[in-house]
Amino acid sequence: MSNYITYSFQELEKFCNDVFLKFGFSKEESKIISDVLLMSDLFGIESHGMQRLARYHKGIEKGLIKVEAKPEVVFETPVSAIIEGNDGMGQLIGHYAMNLAIEKASKTGIAVVSCRNSNHYGIAGYYAKMACDKGFLGMSMTNSEAIMVPTFGRLAMLGSNPIAVAMPAEPYDFFFDASTTVVTRGKLEIYNKLSKPLPDGWALNAAGKPSSDAADVLKNIVAKNGGGIMPLGGSTEQLGSHKGYGYGMFCEIFTSIFSGGLTSNHTHIGSKGGTCHGFMVIDPNIFGNAEEIKAHLSTFLEELRNSPKSEGQTRIYTHGEKEALAVEDRMKNGIAVNINTVSEMAEMCKYVGLDYKKYLGDVSFEDTKTGSYN
Numbered sequence: 001m002s003n004y005i006t007y008s009f010q011e012l013e014k015f016c017n018d019v020f021l022k023f024g025f026s027k028e029e030s031k032i033i034s035d036v037l038l039m040s041d042l043f044g045i046e047s048h049g050m051q052r053l054a055r056y057h058k059g060i061e062k063g064l065i066k067v068e069a070k071p072e073v074v075f076e077t078p079v080s081a082i083i084e085g086n087d088g089m090g091q092l093i094g095h096y097a098m099n100l101a102i103e104k105a106s107k108t109g110i111a112v113v114s115c116r117n118s119n120h121y122g123i124a125g126y127y128a129k130m131a132c133d134k135g136f137l138g139m140s141m142t143n144s145e146a147i148m149v150p151t152f153g154r155l156a157m158l159g160s161n162p163i164a165v166a167m168p169a170e171p172y173d174f175f176f177d178a179s180t181t182v183v184t185r186g187k188l189e190i191y192n193k194l195s196k197p198l199p200d201g202w203a204l205n206a207a208g209k210p211s212s213d214a215a216d217v218l219k220n221i222v223a224k225n226g227g228g229i230m231p232l233g234g235s236t237e238q239l240g241s242h243k244g245y246g247y248g249m250f251c252e253i254f255t256s257i258f259s260g261g262l263t264s265n266h267t268h269i270g271s272k273g274g275t276c277h278g279f280m281v282i283d284p285n286i287f288g289n290a291e292e293i294k295a296h297l298s299t300f301l302e303e304l305r306n307s308p309k310s311e312g313q314t315r316i317y318t319h320g321e322k323e324a325l326a327v328e329d330r331m332k333n334g335i336a337v338n339i340n341t342v343s344e345m346a347e348m349c350k351y352v353g354l355d356y357k358k359y360l361g362d363v364s365f366e367d368t369k370t371g372s373y374n
Contacts, residue, residue, distance in 0.1 A: 003194065005342055005363065006334040012050065013038060015345065015359040019053075022352035023060055024067040029092055036091040036122035039129075041335045044326040045177075047186025048123045050337050054344040055120060056089075057351065064273050065089055065119050071096045079108050082259050083115040087273060090121030094140070094277055098127040101281040102134055109286035114254060115277040116261025120144065124164035125177030125323075131281045132166035132173050135290060139280040140164045141251040145268040147221050148181045148248055149228045151241040154208025156221060156228030159264040160184045161251035166320070167284075170298040175320030180248040181229040185221065188214045188229070193340040201234050203227070210235070254278030339363075 007015075016034035021027065041049030059065035069088030073081050081100055085093040097113045104111035121127075124140040131138025144159030162184075164177035182202050191198055192214040205211035206226035220227045232244025255276035256263045262274035284290040301318045309316060337345075342360055349356035357363070 003339050004336040005339060005361070006336045007360075008334050009038065009042065009331055011359065012041070012335060012337075018354060018359070019348050019352055022354060025089070025092075029089070032095050033089060033091045036094075036126045038335075039126050040123045041337075042327045042330050043123070043125070043323040044330070045123055046338070047184050047190060049335075050345065051186060051190065051341050052120065052122070053341070053348060057344070057348050059119060059273070061351070063271060071115070071118075073100070079104060079111050081111075081113045083113060085115055085118035085275075087117055087119065090119040090142075090275060090277070093118040094121040094127050094142075094279075095130075097277060098130045098138070098140065098279050098281075101279045102131055102136065102138075105131075105136055105281035105283050106134075109283045111279075111281050112254075112258075113279045114259035114261075115279075116256070116259035116274070118275045118277055119273045120275060121277060123177060124162040125166065125175060127279060128164040128166035128177065129173075129175065132168055132175070135168055135284070137165070137167040137282040137284065140277070141254055141279075142275060142277045143252055143255045143264045143267065144185075144275055145221070146224070146264045147185050147228045148231055148245070148264075149204050149208065149235070151231060151235065151237065151245045154204065154206070155226050156224070157265045158231075158245075158248040158252060159267070160229070161248040161255075161264065163247065163251055167297060168294050169301055169320075170294070172301070172318065172321045172324050174297060174301065174318065175323055178232075180232055180244050180251060182232060182234065182244070183229060185218070185229065188218055190338065192218060193338055201230065203229050204235065208235075251278070254280075 013034055016037060017030045020030035020033050037049050066087045069086040071083050071085050071093045074084045075082040083097050093115055097115050101111040101113040121142055124142055127140035128138035141163045143161055146156040147160055148156055148158040150157050160179040160181045162179040167174045197212040198214050203211050203217040204227045206220050211217055217227055231241050233240030235241055255278040259276050261276040267274040284293040304318050305316050342363055346356035346360060
């Protein structure tokens with residue numbers, strides 16, 4: 001008996017495209033949403049792939065995510081823009097915003113775009129990679145519902161506030177994508193699905209004390225009772241908690257502050273999402289020859305990989321290397337999906353009027369906590 005079922009990339013792509021079409025998105029929009037979700041699973045970031053579908057289902061059902069909404073530019077200069085998301089699907093707003101930033105940077109060499117009133121947009125790295133694939137340095141970040149408890153605090157005030165940076169290099173592009181919290185909320189959801197205790201140093205209860213109870217921490221985040229996830233560095237300055245807290249504020253400035261949108265502690269109250277995103281694109285040519293810069297970065301990354309290993313270690317990875325290897329593996333061997341997530345996918349099919357067995361196989365959900373299926 002297993003807690004996971006493996007599907008091919010093509011099977012999951014077909015599922016996502018058909019489901020989002022049924023929700024009312026266009027063919028092009030459905031493909032963008034699917035691409036963002038599947039990149040996460042291909043990279044091995046389970047917390048933001050198929051695992052996130054239930055969140056979008058609920059958001060659309062409750063009217064938090066407006067299917068017909070379109071992003072619009074409400075302020076613009078040659079190197080910047082503010083985008084009003086109108087409560088639309090985060091992936092579509094993020095895709096639109098990064099394309100605008102790329103277009104501007106192609107003309108001016110640099111661009112910054114900030115968005116307000118959006119929703120969860122998937123992995124930040126997807127959008128950074130969009131710029132990287134065009135030969136630019138790309139940066140992407142987003143605030144979110146408050147889950148980070150600031151250093152010395154006991155109430156979540158900032159989101160996971162991830163920051164992603166991608167830049168062309170050989171043989172692997174530099175690709176860094178990380179939350180400014182110790183882990184994301186999605187990681188807690190996975191531990192909750194598996195009925196596993198949280199590792200030490202991840203989360204705090206309502207009183208601001210360390211907690212290993214994923215269900216309780218998640219409940220408190222939703223109810224805003226107190227507690228949440230620690231910043232990078234944990235909950236003490238000795239291990240650098242103030243640094244993760246500061247990185248979270250850096251993200252908040254580029255997202256909610258620049259755009260005039262909701263800060264993390266005011267998002268997701270009542271029927272309002274209010275998530276904000278930030279994007280930056282830099283053309284390396286404004287610093288000289290882009291190919292020479294790429295070669296310089298590639299050399300340093302190779303030197304990092306070849307530098308002396310600690311005892312018992314055989315390999316040093318550079319950022320983006322594991323993701324590239326993960327894509328190769330999952331395209332060949334399939335993507336493993338938690339049985340509880342498969343159950344949520346089946347519910348989405350039922351909601352939009354599709355036969356889930358056509359996409360997911362002859363799966364039963366008698367006991368999704370243990371992963372019972374045929």
